Amino acid sequence: MMIRVAARLKGEVKADTLESFRRAGGIAYEELHHAEALRRRLAAEGAHPWRVEPGVSGQLLCAWNAFVLQAIGEHLLDADYAADPRTPGYVPPVTHTQVAACFDPVEHWTSLARQAACDDGFEFDASLRLPVDLPEWVETDPCPFPYLRGLQAATRTVRGYAEVALGELEAAVRDEDPAVRDDLRVLRRLAAKAATAADYAEGLLGDAPQDGPHEEIEQRLQRSLETYHHLGQLVAMPALISAYETGELDLAAVGEEGPAVSAFDPWFLTSPRDREHWKADPRARRAIEELWAGDPEPRIIRDIQRQIDAARRAGAVSHARGADGELLGGFHVCPWAAVYEVHREIDVHGRRLRPGQQFTVDVYLNRGTFVRKILVGTFTATTRVDYAKER
Structure with missing residues (x-):
């Protein structure tokens, strides 16, 4: 008992x-x-x-x-x-x-x-x-x-x-x-x-x-x-x-694009569909600035996005769409990162992703530790909004 x-x-x-x-x-x-x-x-x-x-x-x-x-x-x-x-x-x-x-x-x-x-x-x-x-x-x-x-x-x-x-x-x-x-x-x-x-x-x-x-x-x-x-x-x-294919894309072969090292764009993870909306929101601007201020190694998150961008150019992933065929846009949590769908098996930030999966990049502070995570799941449209930088 x-x-x-x-x-x-x-x-x-x-x-x-x-x-x-x-x-x-x-x-x-x-x-x-x-x-x-x-x-x-x-x-x-x-x-x-x-x-x-x-x-x-x-x-x-x-x-x-x-x-x-x-x-x-x-x-x-x-x-x-x-x-x-x-x-x-x-x-x-x-x-x-x-x-x-x-x-x-x-x-x-x-x-x-x-x-x-x-x-x-x-x-x-x-x-x-x-x-x-x-x-x-x-x-x-x-x-x-x-x-x-x-x-x-x-x-x-x-x-x-x-x-x-x-x-x-x-x-x-x-x-x-x-x-x-x-x-x-x-x-x-x-x-x-x-x-x-x-x-x-x-x-x-x-x-x-x-x-x-x-x-x-x-x-x-x-x-x-x-x-x-x-x-x-x-x-x-x-x-x-x-x-055998490991799923790892050769970034040099497809060309490296992404945020310039000398000019960090705080919105580079944010879904392109919603980026202008969040830029116009004063609370969102404060939240994203505070979030990135807690990142001790911004190079890592830039490299993750470069991997995703290379995968998109290679046709391995695309921006995800909902059941109605409409673009899903971004995750509901700051920095409102884009949601992607996988078409060909790849590795992103050490995470193996399989065809048909959806994923996004989740970043936040956890008791002083900056977390960078590939979040896999089934994403749907929502009206929820979370400005928190710490979870």
Whole structure:
């Protein structure tokens, strides 16, 4: 009774269904064990990873995906339980939603791994784009501290397995094929990108109290997990590497445009549709001046907008429209940043954005810390207005 009362007061929900899926999903670790044994056998036989049967690489890839999803879900649950022993079996709604999204595909990938193991000619559905992404991250503000610890633990686990798998792949290749060398360079760059994000998050988190820069940590841990997830799939199926796209746009190739470094325009994030309206509002002028006065590194936000501008010129994003076809304009909070729709997968400020998503740039002060965030969601027209610079 006391546990239920404590959980209700904290706004937590029961995790009994998640625990059932955790138990069932334990078979993902069996498939990972089989995949590791397969990789060792291939190495002993001198098999070239780029030339194995489709069923072999398919088994390795599917087992990897099942493992990563199961590991993330379990670490999120365990971190929440450890943070508050008073409410075992209960978790915040954001944790419940994220864990469910991770556990749900585990059965599918485990089934595919087993199918591939008994079919040398195994093929994926032609509509499946590999490597696949992780499930959508649940948006939450503020992010619960135990949730960060769970992401941290999951990143450590996934990183360890990914780095071992990459090392084994490199050790298995002994030829001088230029294409193979190019592929390995792609994998090493991905590993470096994932490791840097993880290490930076570790440095920000450390043994910090619960009032640390949660959003910055969360974004880096998510980015690291996403990259390791892709890395493991590419290691399992090297044939995917040559066609792999990270989604990062080459700003130099499309031309860098944006606010001049010497003349900072406080309205550069603001939706072009509404910019003149806000410029004519004295309260809005004061709010935006106070907001940017709190930004210790304006270069960062300019770079974010340059990425978006480059993506627009490349046709990867456009200004978002509502269900009625009308432009949505800007987010309702100062600096009333434009809302965009994604047409081609890209990375903006370390956040992977997928076709069909809508996003905006959210900036504000949080207890003296300047926050820059890519906010993904479903945006609709509203009459709400928020002039606050601090949240």
